[in-house]
Amino acid sequence: MCVCAHTDTHVHIAKMFPLGDAAFNKEALVSNHDLLVSQMKEQGREVWDGAFNKQALVSNHERLARKVKEQGRKVCDSENFAVSIFSNDALLDRQVPVPIEDLDPILINELQVDFHHRGRVLYGKLCSEPVRMASVLTVLEDETGDAILLSVYNMLSEGDIQYVHLLFHKGLNVAIKEPFLNISTFGSLMIRVDNPSDLVHNPKIRNAGRKSNCGSSSSSSPPSLSLLSSSSSSLSLLSSSSSPSSSIYSFPVQKDLLVEARKFRNQGNDEFKRKDWKQAIKFYTEAVKSLLPSGQKFSSHPEGERELVLCLSNRAESRLRLKHYEAAERDARIALELQNDHAKSLFRRGKALHGLHQYNEAALCFQKVLNTDDLDGLSQSELENNLKASKLCCKQIRTGNYNLLGLCKALEAGQDLMCGEYVGPVEIGPSKDNRLGCGLRVTRAVNPGDLLIASRAIAHAKLDSSMLRGLSEEERNLLSSGSKSSSVFSTVYKDIATQVIRRAASSDRFRERIYSLSATSIGASNNIPPMSLFATTDLDLVAPGNSIADILYKEDTILSADKEEHIYTLITNNACQVAGGLGASLWLIPSFINHSCIPNACWMRIGQEILFVRAVRHLVEGEEVTISYAENGALPLSLRTSYLERCRGFKCRCERCDFEASMEPFMKQLEVKALDTLAQMDTLGYVEKRLHGTAREAAHTVAIEIVKSLEWAFQNISSFMDERKKHWFRTSFAAFYLRLIDDDDILRETIKEKQLLEIVLRAVQETLGASEDVLACARERVCLEECHPSSREIVAAMYGCLYGKQSPSSLKKLIALRHSILEARDVGAME
Numbered sequence: 001m002c003v004c005a006h007t008d009t010h011v012h013i014a015k016m017f018p019l020g021d022a023a024f025n026k027e028a029l030v031s032n033h034d035l036l037v038s039q040m041k042e043q044g045r046e047v048w049d050g051a052f053n054k055q056a057l058v059s060n061h062e063r064l065a066r067k068v069k070e071q072g073r074k075v076c077d078s079e080n081f082a083v084s085i086f087s088n089d090a091l092l093d094r095q096v097p098v099p100i101e102d103l104d105p106i107l108i109n110e111l112q113v114d115f116h117h118r119g120r121v122l123y124g125k126l127c128s129e130p131v132r133m134a135s136v137l138t139v140l141e142d143e144t145g146d147a148i149l150l151s152v153y154n155m156l157s158e159g160d161i162q163y164v165h166l167l168f169h170k171g172l173n174v175a176i177k178e179p180f181l182n183i184s185t186f187g188s189l190m191i192r193v194d195n196p197s198d199l200v201h202n203p204k205i206r207n208a209g210r211k212s213n214c215g216s217s218s219s220s221s222p223p224s225l226s227l228l229s230s231s232s233s234s235l236s237l238l239s240s241s242s243s244p245s246s247s248i249y250s251f252p253v254q255k256d257l258l259v260e261a262r263k264f265r266n267q268g269n270d271e272f273k274r275k276d277w278k279q280a281i282k283f284y285t286e287a288v289k290s291l292l293p294s295g296q297k298f299s300s301h302p303e304g305e306r307e308l309v310l311c312l313s314n315r316a317e318s319r320l321r322l323k324h325y326e327a328a329e330r331d332a333r334i335a336l337e338l339q340n341d342h343a344k345s346l347f348r349r350g351k352a353l354h355g356l357h358q359y360n361e362a363a364l365c366f367q368k369v370l371n372t373d374d375l376d377g378l379s380q381s382e383l384e385n386n387l388k389a390s391k392l393c394c395k396q397i398r399t400g401n402y403n404l405l406g407l408c409k410a411l412e413a414g415q416d417l418m419c420g421e422y423v424g425p426v427e428i429g430p431s432k433d434n435r436l437g438c439g440l441r442v443t444r445a446v447n448p449g450d451l452l453i454a455s456r457a458i459a460h461a462k463l464d465s466s467m468l469r470g471l472s473e474e475e476r477n478l479l480s481s482g483s484k485s486s487s488v489f490s491t492v493y494k495d496i497a498t499q500v501i502r503r504a505a506s507s508d509r510f511r512e513r514i515y516s517l518s519a520t521s522i523g524a525s526n527n528i529p530p531m532s533l534f535a536t537t538d539l540d541l542v543a544p545g546n547s548i549a550d551i552l553y554k555e556d557t558i559l560s561a562d563k564e565e566h567i568y569t570l571i572t573n574n575a576c577q578v579a580g581g582l583g584a585s586l587w588l589i590p591s592f593i594n595h596s597c598i599p600n601a602c603w604m605r606i607g608q609e610i611l612f613v614r615a616v617r618h619l620v621e622g623e624e625v626t627i628s629y630a631e632n633g634a635l636p637l638s639l640r641t642s643y644l645e646r647c648r649g650f651k652c653r654c655e656r657c658d659f660e661a662s663m664e665p666f667m668k669q670l671e672v673k674a675l676d677t678l679a680q681m682d683t684l685g686y687v688e689k690r691l692h693g694t695a696r697e698a699a700h701t702v703a704i705e706i707v708k709s710l711e712w713a714f715q716n717i718s719s720f721m722d723e724r725k726k727h728w729f730r731t732s733f734a735a736f737y738l739r740l741i742d743d744d745d746i747l748r749e750t751i752k753e754k755q756l757l758e759i760v761l762r763a764v765q766e767t768l769g770a771s772e773d774v775l776a777c778a779r780e781r782v783c784l785e786e787c788h789p790s791s792r793e794i795v796a797a798m799y800g801c802l803y804g805k806q807s808p809s810s811l812k813k814l815i816a817l818r819h820s821i822l823e824a825r826d827v828g829a830m831e
């Protein structure tokens, strides 16, 4: 039966349940219902259409909640609650053993009255606070924005009753297995759940992982994460109108258990002081467990709640130290549900939210602590700094404007880098090269220099310099070549894997995100993770199972050896080598960008954590974003190939590589010649710039020789190439040119005559868009007066792509600072 044709059902049901025959609070229920009816009439709509009107349902539901509260009545005590008069034993016994993944999604407006929708599942979000009556009553919204009353019966466990507000908090994502649509006693449509285990909290978003079949956005897909966002719940926690929680959350605890809990908490505190955060978490978890042993009843103890707040709050701090932001936020959030003005929990929740890129909510937390009289020992200036940082990040992600010079200076000074996570007009989709699996594409047209992403690494590691001592010659060579197979370097990946595995164990949400990365050496998977999987508003929800105990002493998931191995593989596939090849960092969304030797975007890294991706060309809507993984893309095929194979484990198949491969062995000869020349010049001491007299002249002769050879080659073979290919060809030797022309008067003359610098720079611009490394080499030359103005224009355009819009004075300072940072990186790599 379709909802639009409910008039008959209405009459039928009205006979069964005369309007106003409300079981618990006739007055409140009737007046709510009357209001709904009059609202619908005012809107000139059929009453039954209005049954799905979210606004009307929520406001009615809230009125009901207020009325119940005003009357000051305890809605139901645990006995009545457990033995609901509506309980339907036959339904209660009915289990839905089918895993949720095997059920077909259904929407509210597809439900039929008095019908069990076997094989179906309804995904949605709770959009009102629950009211405890004979059942738990709340309002559910589906992905289309339709809403409906939801009534959950038979919440049998003591803990569940006490924590109804946690289990059914506004914003919670739920799925209802095999939903049953019913008419309530006051005549409204409602979904009736008799077996609480049919209501799945925080369901896994289908199609999110790489292993599932995903990519479809058909109406049968579950709701997007934006719909399921729990930001409203986070705000409700902070609103000053939230009622003192003790009446709802006071829970029973025995005195001796309280003593035991304190003992565990103190042990946790000792481990915390020793900076063993992992061990501290274990003790705090033990403390929580002793306060809430499952399945037993205890007499009430007022200090129990306070103790639980401290344990959870301390556990949140330990998790913050490990950067397990999801789990830290979850702990602090539950602590705040218990005591909404607990300063340390607010502070910790703020820090966790900041780590989860929810800067606005983080700022609200810090502000709320600052507004209180008692800071509970927290430092005012630390709070103010945190507030400032969150506000700054809010501004950055709203405007896309970042003070790059300030960030680079902070890096130099070893300070924290205040940089908000920005996701611009991009989404994950299938790569245009179907061999590569996923790629990132733009959702609208963009211009050169437009910011696409500003991202913080989720994990990074670097080789300890002590490890470099005593290495064999062979290992040193492997390491300096950035090889993935270097056993020393593999410690960097292992370090990253340890960080990622621990965080993945502590959070279901983070685990899903990590598993969405590709672990295959060539992206064979066609599964495309939705961008909503990375929505920052989506918090780890507090109800992974059906029992409140699960929520409160949820222990980290133990990942199997296979899963750990899988994570290690995907790290080696996605982490970028940084810090002069001695370290690596893993970013999330940027991991979906494929490599190209003719990229249309570039990245600029600040330290090991911050990454900016900007367009280097005009991109049309839907165009795939590519970058050059190679630090220096201005090298010939064989050097690029060996870098990508060694450091990233794949062979590039872009057009430029194919073209150069077709030019073998000619290209190879030139390359060998160029490399030999550089080696000769190195022997002569040319590169160190310490040549004088005849030695200097000899070096010049060699340098001029190779420049001449290259030029001869271009003239003789480029006639059959189109313009693009000519640029690619010259770019492959640009690094040689730039080294040769650096600081050499005679070469300068040769080059000036031919305006070779401009030609080389133009080729690089056409091929790579922009390259910081190439610009660093050309910088000195370009600054010289005699440099052709068009060379300077090319350089300025490239800097515009790399750094976005900058004022002339900050650009000048930024270039100088970046140059010294890059030099230090190279020196660091050589040491």
Ligand SMILES: C[S@@+](CC[C@H](N)C(=O)[O-])C[C@H]1O[C@@H](n2cnc3c(N)ncnc32)[C@H](O)[C@@H]1O
Pocket (backbone or CB within 6 Å): 431, 436, 437, 438, 439, 517, 518, 520, 521, 522, 523, 573, 574, 590, 591, 592, 593, 594, 595, 596, 648, 649, 650, 651, 652, 653, 654
């Ligand atoms: C960071 S991921 C890029 C996203 C990946 N395609 C996916 O499906 O998630 C890097 C992996 O993509 C593949 N890849 C990226 N660019 C490539 C290219 N130009 N040629 C061949 N493989 C490439 C390689 O397997 C590489 O290890």
